[in-house]
Amino acid sequence: MTEHTAERPSSDNDDFDAIVVGAGPAGSAAALELARAGRSVLLIERGPFPGSKNMYGGVIYGRILDTLVPQWWTEAPIQRWVTRRQTMMMTGEQALTVDYRTEAWGRPPYNGATAYRPDFDSWLADKAVEEGATLVCSTTVTGLLTDSGRVVGVSTDRPDGDVRARVVIAADGVNSFLAKEAGLYGEVDPANYTVGVKETIALPRSVIDERFAVRGDHGVDIEIIGCTGDVPGGGFLYTNSDTIAVGLVLSLPALAAGGRRPEELLAELKLHPAIAPLVEGGEVKEYSAHVIPEAGYDMMPELVGDGIVVAGDAAAMCLAAGLWLEGVNFAIGSGAAAGRACHGALRKGDTSAVGLGDYRRRLESSFVLKDHRKLREAPHLVMGELAQQKLPAMACGVAEDMFTVTNPEPKAGLMRIVRRQMRTNGVKLRSVVGDTWRALRAFG
Amino acid sequence: MNPPTSTDPGCVAACVKWVDLSPETDPTSGLPVPSAHSWGFSEADRSAVEVALRLADDRGTDAVVVCVGPPDAQWALGELAAAGAARAVLVTSGNPGDTRGGASSGETARILADILGPVGLDADTVVCGDISLDRGSGSVPALLAHHLELPQALGLISVDLGDRPRIGGATRDATTTLMGVRRLDGARRERVGIPARAVMSVEGAVAPLRRAPLGRAVEARRRVQRESSPRRPEPVRPARILQWRPPPRSLPAPEGTDAFERVVSLTGALEERTPPRVVELAPPQAAAEILRQLHRWGYLTDAGAAGAEATAAKATGSEPTDPVTAEPRP
Numbered sequence: 001m002t003e004h005t006a007e008r009p010s011s012d013n014d015d016f017d018a019i020v021v022g023a024g025p026a027g028s029a030a031a032l033e034l035a036r037a038g039r040s041v042l043l044i045e046r047g048p049f050p051g052s053k054n055m056y057g058g059v060i061y062g063r064i065l066d067t068l069v070p071q072w073w074t075e076a077p078i079q080r081w082v083t084r085r086q087t088m089m090m091t092g093e094q095a096l097t098v099d100y101r102t103e104a105w106g107r108p109p110y111n112g113a114t115a116y117r118p119d120f121d122s123w124l125a126d127k128a129v130e131e132g133a134t135l136v137c138s139t140t141v142t143g144l145l146t147d148s149g150r151v152v153g154v155s156t157d158r159p160d161g162d163v164r165a166r167v168v169i170a171a172d173g174v175n176s177f178l179a180k181e182a183g184l185y186g187e188v189d190p191a192n193y194t195v196g197v198k199e200t201i202a203l204p205r206s207v208i209d210e211r212f213a214v215r216g217d218h219g220v221d222i223e224i225i226g227c228t229g230d231v232p233g234g235g236f237l238y239t240n241s242d243t244i245a246v247g248l249v250l251s252l253p254a255l256a257a258g259g260r261r262p263e264e265l266l267a268e269l270k271l272h273p274a275i276a277p278l279v280e281g282g283e284v285k286e287y288s289a290h291v292i293p294e295a296g297y298d299m300m301p302e303l304v305g306d307g308i309v310v311a312g313d314a315a316a317m318c319l320a321a322g323l324w325l326e327g328v329n330f331a332i333g334s335g336a337a338a339g340r341a342c343h344g345a346l347r348k349g350d351t352s353a354v355g356l357g358d359y360r361r362r363l364e365s366s367f368v369l370k371d372h373r374k375l376r377e378a379p380h381l382v383m384g385e386l387a388q389q390k391l392p393a394m395a396c397g398v399a400e401d402m403f404t405v406t407n408p409e410p411k412a413g414l415m416r417i418v419r420r421q422m423r424t425n426g427v428k429l430r431s432v433v434g435d436t437w438r439a440l441r442a443f444g
Numbered sequence: 445m446n447p448p449t450s451t452d453p454g455c456v457a458a459c460v461k462w463v464d465l466s467p468e469t470d471p472t473s474g475l476p477v478p479s480a481h482s483w484g485f486s487e488a489d490r491s492a493v494e495v496a497l498r499l500a501d502d503r504g505t506d507a508v509v510v511c512v513g514p515p516d517a518q519w520a521l522g523e524l525a526a527a528g529a530a531r532a533v534l535v536t537s538g539n540p541g542d543t544r545g546g547a548s549s550g551e552t553a554r555i556l557a558d559i560l561g562p563v564g565l566d567a568d569t570v571v572c573g574d575i576s577l578d579r580g581s582g583s584v585p586a587l588l589a590h591h592l593e594l595p596q597a598l599g600l601i602s603v604d605l606g607d608r609p610r611i612g613g614a615t616r617d618a619t620t621t622l623m624g625v626r627r628l629d630g631a632r633r634e635r636v637g638i639p640a641r642a643v644m645s646v647e648g649a650v651a652p653l654r655r656a657p658l659g660r661a662v663e664a665r666r667r668v669q670r671e672s673s674p675r676r677p678e679p680v681r682p683a684r685i686l687q688w689r690p691p692p693r694s695l696p697a698p699e700g701t702d703a704f705e706r707v708v709s710l711t712g713a714l715e716e717r718t719p720p721r722v723v724e725l726a727p728p729q730a731a732a733e734i735l736r737q738l739h740r741w742g743y744l745t746d747a748g749a750a751g752a753e754a755t756a757a758k759a760t761g762s763e764p765t766d767p768v769t770a771e772p773r774p
Contacts, residue, residue: 122480
């Protein structure tokens, strides 16, 4: 470890140039950029170590790390490189899967990987510490310190727990209390949130290789739709080295209204004939749950205030757009942008909302907000009734009708099968055309 | 190893051990699953630090936290010491490739004695955590007391620190600085007086560790002083010890005219012998009977057997008996 060599804050009143709250991917990326630029940074983590809550959707897309940590794949604590990507549509006892695999994703510079967040987040936070950031764990930030409406630091749950800085980066995760306290969030709509639940199940490595038809450090990521009954949502299953993770993402209001419990729905998913053989014989090692900012662009808060910027899930940067379920790369991208913008503001001596405005400009010009803006309609489409229930049922029904041999009856034509399935599942041609048009616009 | 600079004489030292707090085994292979995040200091060790801090506050001296462990422990040790210790000392192994400390109890005690002894920190009182979680035996505090030539009070469940409820009426008296309570077999407790210079070990519930102020937590990692234990000498290979085999000796051939007789002669199968005796007795009588049998076999002298009989009789409330005949003694 290199010694802390960052320059001291230029103001005697401040303990640090910047305080980053939350040592997740966004916070650590921000701290890394600031420390690398020579700024004194305090990185505060609530858990006993970064990533202590091992909860996320499954795949880390590492391209964003190329500039932060060159050759990151040689040292990052990766479980498996995803070389198979499946999208599965299911009903009660049917499943239709689109399966794509490529060896190209299994060699440098790779595409996506599964990892344990305690390992990955600690690794990224250590990178920031190596550059000179100061990490303090087991410390909960309880509020903001303000001076004439301007954020000047944070208070924590430790004795003598106030600490001041010229800028605060709130990377404190979804439902950010700091962003709310700073007045950056408007009215919060529960419909914009989902809850994710996940079981991590231990299986021998050889069994995982056999069941998922992979070898070595190659792995599988399966996204599932139609597996949540009358609760809008989706499912996922991905492979680690010697565990698999299976989980659901569920609409919070529908979950509450339906009186369903997420663990019930997860148990039903594990019993589905397409999933049960994959998890059979495994031992559940961990059950976790986490709230997800699902609505993306439409629920983002003001990204900067006087003395404060918001990054990662705290700014609803998680992308949940059906075909694309990405969080960690968006968190790292927004965190890195926050770090660079804060360094620029510190250099200019202006950490007001205006001085920090470069943060939004950086996000606008990067994939972070470009993708979010382009796909802003996608979450609504994905959580709609057509995509959630009717489309999976119709697709599975069409596949079943096509591949069921009805001799001595002759084979039915495809159009006839489709029309029959549309009638059976109550799908109107008008709604299909409308949603297809919306989907084409959403996914561009 | 460079001996650490002595702080104020008579400091209070807490010795802690870096252990896997929640070791996991792979359910499919039964092998331990390595985890970098489950290592830390046990509640007993954290309690030891709190006791040391309170004693140091009480005496107006410094508290020091010492750990013999791997470099991985530095951060956590710093956070532990941030609760109020003047400093923390991490003694890392001088052996390359030793990433988990790996010192035996004896070696750990010797290293700690070097650090805490008169030429080092010159600690008055040493507080250790009780039996460590990694299948520890709790022997380091005892060995440390031996090396430092200090009295020991081990396995304490309560220490009279002046500001917490006292268990078992533990109170200070004129002859001792501290009073403690420790656990004995049979759910009994023992009150012990602890002199000012002593080695103690405490259980986890004695004193929850206070929370470190933010400023000290921020500085925690830099607060740790790194020392290297001397490179361990190459292990002495003991002389190869073989199973004792008596030298062969010539024996006369077994007597007998046919094979059956010779087998009987060799095995002694048909010889007269004392048949096994099965007795069912209450524990005191059983103990007395065992003593009598040992006396009959010659393992106990007459005087020893008589004393044992008297003890057994006292326990059972019966008359003493002759150890040979089991008749009441005149």
